[in-house]
Amino acid sequence: MEIDYSNIRVIGFDADDTLWVNETYFREAEEKVGMLLSHFETPNKIDQELFRMEIKNLPTYGYGIKGFVLSMVELSIELSNGTVSNKIISEILRIGKDMIDKPVQLLDGVEEVLISLSKDYKLILATKGDLLDQERKLEKSGLNQYFHHIEVLSEKQEANYQKLLNHLDINPTEFLMIGNSLKSDILPLINIGAKAIHVPFHTTWQHEKVERNATNGLNYKTVKSLREILNFFKQN
């Protein structure tokens, strides 16, 4: 079935792994921590435990690099039975600061798509994570000029999007969300009657994965690269 985008007035973009590389940096950091802790546990076990620790701390720390670093410090103490060296903990803090200072690497086609869509639509950035991290990345990206508004959400659930739409004073049918996470950028939007286009990134954090059958019967498009989106709008 063709999806009709003719009502759309505002387009929301996810940021991490939709506009720029993010998850890759977390994976790299996890690998480095795995190396640092490698004489306490096997790489597999460290991976599992790091995920468990992050999920345990998510309600307290939320998303973003700082909570991730705090979880890694906590894990290093736990996995080493309280014997990890100050040197390793300092290294973990350093890995975190390096993540924060990483340059922003735009994904293919991003600027072209934003230039084109910003002519006819109000574009907003709707991201979750740490406010300062996200503002800094937007600044470094040079993409600020295309967005009317940046919205950092503490969670990306139906209620958060509903509030955002109220704030933008538009109907769900007038909003299109574009992002790489089925769980955060697609399903909640479809469920509140908005439109969504899925642009998968090659790496997905376990926490963002959903069962295939959670999406059964839901009406959204998947594209291989951001650039493909322009086709739908040229046809309208």
Added chain:
Amino acid sequence: MEIDYSNIRVIGFDADDTLWVNETYFREAEEKVGMLLSHFETPNKIDQELFRMEIKNLPTYGYGIKGFVLSMVELSIELSNGTVSNKIISEILRIGKDMIDKPVQLLDGVEEVLISLSKDYKLILATKGDLLDQERKLEKSGLNQYFHHIEVLSEKQEANYQKLLNHLDINPTEFLMIGNSLKSDILPLINIGAKAIHVPFHTTWQHEKVERNATNGLNYKTVKSLREILNFFKQN
């Protein structure tokens, strides 16, 4: 000189130490860390070094509890010359989680003032710090219903407020900000032509202090308690 509030359409409230207790919890945490590190350094020196570390890390971590905890961990390693125990680092992580989980303690008169002003004005919360922390505190406070909008700013400088006013689509002369920090809640507003009322809190973080002469000739009111604000509006 009497200040004329008759143009005001939107009133912004700072949150921490204006609506609820905050700085007190940071001071308590610092004292606890001071005790934990007391056999490495004198309390005075620890205080100084903690402040230095926080300021050093502020561009990287921003405001909020998580950055504060990361700074405390880094300091404990530095002050101990790399000999601090895992037990003490765990204690520091625990102090941080306890800060995040603290109940919200409203300051005197807050609810009365919000009930009264929300009848005639659009109220917004304009706070800096960690998005998740601030949303959680607002939730716990029960004050959500009085605010049209919560705005968490990564910094509270003139440009940030200017952007907020553009977003609210109002003139500076139609905006009044109420808060405890001269540096963050008062001076930038006066400088962009908005109004501001200063409600001092008994404790001010060193970083938020300004020289008395920075405020010379600037036109804002100072009140002893939030409740006093109602007098200005009853007179209008």
